Amino acid sequence: MAAILGGGLGGLSTGYYLLKNNVISNNNLKLFLVEATNSCGGWIKSIRTKDYIFEQGPRTIRPKGVTGLNTLNMIQDLGLSEHVSPITPEHPAAKNRMIYVNQCLHTLPSNIKSVFQTTQPFSKPLIYAVFYDLRQPQKHMQDDSIYNFVERRFGKEIADYAISPMICGICAGDAKEISVKFLMKTLFEWEQSHGGVMKGFMKSIFRSKSGDTLELSDLARKAQEEKWNVYSIKGGLETFPTALCDHLKNNEVDIQMNSKIEEIDFVDSSTVLLKNDIGEKLQAHHVYSSIPSHSLAKLVEKQHPELAKSLNEIPFVTVAIVNLFFEAQQLITPAFGFLVPPIENSPILGVVFDSCCIPDQNGTVLTVMLGGRWFKERFGDDVTEEQLLSIAMKEVNTILKINIQPSVNNVSILRNCIPQYVIGHYERVDAIRQYIVKNNLPISLVGSSYDGVGINDVIYSAKKQVEDCI
Incomplete structure (x- = not known):
């Protein structure tokens, strides 16, 4: 059996590529995916109503480069082409991206x-x-x-x-x-x-270009021809991982929800025991770990403390997301939104104008991002959702001159949600993978902790790790 740890986008994509490359059927293997929570998709979550969509995590995807085109190939294969909503170069969300400096919004060239x-x-x-x-x-x-x-x-x-x-x-x-x-x-x-x-x-x-090439789907070619800037998914981005999850289930992948692994025991180079929180031991010949590096560190620490130490050295940050829905139309200038440079010492990182860049929104929808690298120093350990809402509303009032209260709001604190690729990150990841090879550990590392934090990066990481094991 092959096992996937984590039902986020990385884990789901790993299952997709294992199926696509016939790794399971050709080897008469069974595949199971273990997810600690009651839902798949990881940080991609969409709150949907008839009037608005609140995105808790990412909301758009870039179609550029090999990794971006690869994602479009997957989206078409999943039957989601008709759900794609592109933003082309002439769209206000593509042309108008702003920063807030010296108490004024400035449109970037x-x-x-x-x-x-x-x-x-x-x-x-x-x-x-x-x-x-x-x-x-x-x-x-x-x-x-x-x-x-x-x-x-x-x-x-x-x-x-x-x-x-x-x-x-x-x-x-x-x-x-x-x-x-x-x-x-x-x-x-x-x-x-x-x-x-x-x-x-x-x-x-004057040099010939080389590198990875892809056979492009119709959707990927369309994105190139129309020069898409970014795109979203109608009904919310969560539609994407939901379709991936359904694809795995339809192909007899055993998805085990609410199953928390507490320890990994590497028996030999082709046997792994996954010990869960109810005392069961799941056996696999190979594990694909898509969970955050610090979570994996806890599972391998007993048997491989050196590996755990290296995994724990990849830092993560906490981000607060405040979604706001105003019934009034056109409270903002059409744009993607604005970001705030750190030198402004603002409590917010920026604001996304969702009603401009996400289709099927009634009224005005904004998402305020707070914290990140500065979460603890700005808000402490005990900040409440009510306090974060108040801070967000104050900044929206000051910067965007919106003086009315939102009809609906939602506040989420996403703890340790984004890994930080600090100086030396890539050398650290290489050393981690070299340790795995040296010790003949039957495990592959997938996802945002290692090979890129964006949606395209996570999907492509799964593709490459699966191909490397074939």
Whole structure:
């Protein structure tokens, strides 16, 4: 038997690829998935009514690159193509992305023309960042924070007003701690190999491109042709993992809900015992772990304390989500939303204008994000949902000038929900996987703790880990 730990997107995708590659049928194996809670989907949760959708986690998916196209292939295979709602380049949610600086909202440059214009809060046109890079000396390093790298190559304003809020939006993290390889691995390699980003870019133009290729589905080709910016799923993003879960059940995958594993015992290189909280021992020949690294650490600590220590070194942050529904229409300017740079020392990370970027919303729907890397220092350990709602409403009032109370609200505190790829993360993950190989442990690591925090990354991580075991 093969076992999957965790029924989030990583675990469900692992099951999908095990079925797709005929790993189970070709080896006459049974597959079971163990989930500690009463629902699948992990942090992807949608609250749906006839008037609004409240997304508790991610709400849109990017279609770009191999990983993005791979997700679209899966979505079509699951029969969800008709449920996809794309945002194309001319849509306000694609053109209007803002930051809040000096008590004012500023729209970030979104086209070539705007790069040559001075746009607040930047003091110069962004094209000057290119010339800044060309003047900077090379600095040899194994890794660096994405903030330091961008400040060094493009200037402090780009680091403060473009990259720092972007990192807040992607992983609720501090750009001064997050590895440059998290988002800018290629640019960093250009600096290290060629002395600068633009020098590396110019040399890359004349090189043949190589890397992973995919056979594209009709949906993936459509996304390319129409140049989708992002897309959402009608009825809420939770529709996606629900369809994945149904797909696994329809293919006789044994999904065991409310089953908490308390210890993993590696008997030999092809036998694993999973001990659950009611004293049962489930046996498998191989385990795919999609649970957070700190959760896996607890399960292997008794037998492999060194592995547990390395898994625990991957930090996570807590994020509070405040969803707001106002019956009044058009309380906001059409846009994707805004982010707040950390230098503003705001209690919020940003606000997403859901009624602009998610279809089938009546009235005005907003999602306020709070905390992340700064959750404990700003709110302490005992903050209540009522206090977080009050803070969110105060900021919405101040920034967006919305003075009425929402008709409906929902507050969720998502504890330890997003891993932080701090400096040295990728070397740490390599060392963890080398330990597994060296000790012949029949386990594969899948999901956001290791190979990327986005939806596309998690799905692609499952695909690669399954293929590596074939």
